[in-house]
Amino acid sequence: MEKAKAAGSGNRPLSNRLGIKSWIWGGNYTLERYLYTLHRLTGLGMLLFITVHLVAHGFRLGGVESWSDIMTVFGHPGFKVGEYLVITAFIIHALNGARLILQQLGYTLGKPKTPVYPYVDSLRRRRPMVWVMLGLITALAIFFLIVFVT
Amino acid sequence: MRESQLKVLQYIAGIALFFFVAIHVVVSHVFGDSVSWEAVSGRAASAGWLAFYVLLLIFGLYHGIHGLRTIILELPIPKPPAKVIDGTLVVIGIAIFGYAVYIPINALLTL
Numbered sequence: 001m002e003k004a005k006a007a008g009s010g011n012r013p014l015s016n017r018l019g020i021k022s023w024i025w026g027g028n029y030t031l032e033r034y035l036y037t038l039h040r041l042t043g044l045g046m047l048l049f050i051t052v053h054l055v056a057h058g059f060r061l062g063g064v065e066s067w068s069d070i071m072t073v074f075g076h077p078g079f080k081v082g083e084y085l086v087i088t089a090f091i092i093h094a095l096n097g098a099r100l101i102l103q104q105l106g107y108t109l110g111k112p113k114t115p116v117y118p119y120v121d122s123l124r125r126r127r128p129m130v131w132v133m134l135g136l137i138t139a140l141a142i143f144f145l146i147v148f149v150t
Numbered sequence: 151m152r153e154s155q156l157k158v159l160q161y162i163a164g165i166a167l168f169f170f171v172a173i174h175v176v177v178s179h180v181f182g183d184s185v186s187w188e189a190v191s192g193r194a195a196s197a198g199w200l201a202f203y204v205l206l207l208i209f210g211l212y213h214g215i216h217g218l219r220t221i222i223l224e225l226p227i228p229k230p231p232a233k234v235i236d237g238t239l240v241v242i243g244i245a246i247f248g249y250a251v252y253i254p255i256n257a258l259l260t261l
Contacts, residue, residue: 019226040221047214054250060194060257064187071185087175094168101161 042089084148091140163213170206194254215243
């Protein structure tokens with residue numbers, strides 16, 4: 001009985017046994033599951049960045065010299081790479097978030113049809129949208145890379 | 151507030167952030183030298199830009215902190231009751247908001 005409860009029988013939700021490990025591997029994961037992991041990693045990364053960004057802005061309180069000093073530090077190539085990674089994280093998080101909202105609201109389900117063998121599940125019906133999104137992410141990441149390099 | 155309402159707010163904040171962050175990144179970091187002292191002070195002195203950044207902050211903090219809350223509540227780690235986590239995150243959010251808003255207001259007052 002206890003075992004069944006732990007496994008999430010009845011009205012209890014399934015327990016998240018694997019925890020953070022499930023972000024990487026927990027069985028036969030699909031592409032969408034890895035996008036879920038990427039969505040969380042980019043979200044946490046940007047949350048960390050916002051904190052650093054606001055602390056950096058605090059240097060304005062020290063006047064022109066203090067501001068110039070911190071801007072000199074952020075002009076270092078290492079920070080420029082970091083800045084590019086943040087923009088790429090934003091692109092991934094924003095486009096994947098838009099996909100999740102559209103799916104949640106049911107806009108990508110398509111019209112109901114008579115099931116004909118071989119059956120196509122809803123995940124595969126939505127797959128082209130995932131590929132379009134990944135294409136857009138790649139194109140925008142390349143565009144911003146060119147902007148940063150030049 | 152119900153969980154579904156919090157989630158809807160998360161979506162609204164996310165959609166708003168898309169536009170706000172895109173404008174912020176393009177104006178401040180991609181085109182032109184917009185992080186010089188003069189440019190930053192100029193934007194801080196403008197009521198329009200100030201309102202823009204306060205809204206960006208509100209949407210960003212809500213979206214980020216609610217996302218973090220979702221992750222914390224989902225992980226099977228020893229944690230205090232959900233209300234304690236919620237309270238702590240709200241206090242952290244208000245503290246960050248206060249600090250971030252104080253910077254341009256202080257700059258305006260010392261102009």
